[in-house]
Amino acid sequence: MWSKLHMLCAQDKKATAEKIQKFLTQAPQNCLTDRTELGNTALHFAALHRRKRVALILLEKQANPLAENMKGETPVHWCCQNGTPSIVKVLIRGINDLDDVLDKGGNTPLHWAAETGNLPVVQLLLNQGASPIPRNYQWETPSEHCDDEITLQCLADAAASFTF
Incomplete structure (x- = not known):
């Protein structure tokens, strides 16, 4: 199931890094490990869309760059x-x-x-x-x-x- 964080990270350039940073201050820590039906994390989508600032924010919050999808x-x-x-x-x-x-x-x-x-x-x-x-x-x-x-x-x- 897609979470709000997945959607924010998958929207290339539409969601700013600042918007994601703000979302993460209010979201539970486990949102970083939430996965889509295919096992993708928010960091997968930040990587796919080449969103360096978003990736940095997610990594600072302990997102796993080695999280495997299905x-x-x-x-x-x-x-x-x-x-x-x-x-x-x-x-x-x-x-x-x-x-x-x-x-x-x-x-x-x-x-x-x-x-x-x-x-x-x-x-x-x-x-x-x-x-x-x-x-x-x-x-x-x-x-x-x-x-x-x-x-x-x-x-x-x-x-x-x-x-x-």
Whole structure:
């Protein structure tokens, strides 16, 4: 069931960060863990809509960037698919091993970023220590999810210099 917080975070640019901040001062703490029918949290929607200020507010209130929906997808996955490096940095802060953040298909955030050719996020994840060659449960690497030539070259260069 969608909560008011879900709706506020899903409305791209319509609900200001200040409005969400005000709502959270009056809402119960557990509203951050409320989930839709598919298991998505408010932070999933802030990540999807690239709402950095909203994500910061939710994280300050202890929202979990690794909360999984029914497909095992986290706000980090959603943000890496279409987000910008600045919001991805906010969401991955404090995550020690990005290769351990897996959806139910075994895809890492790097798989998600590579699939959409999100080069700036691919570069950020690699610089933050993500392995360029993790394999999902289908034994596919991020490169096998990518059609963008520049992103593919970035992944190939990272794989060539990667040491175990």
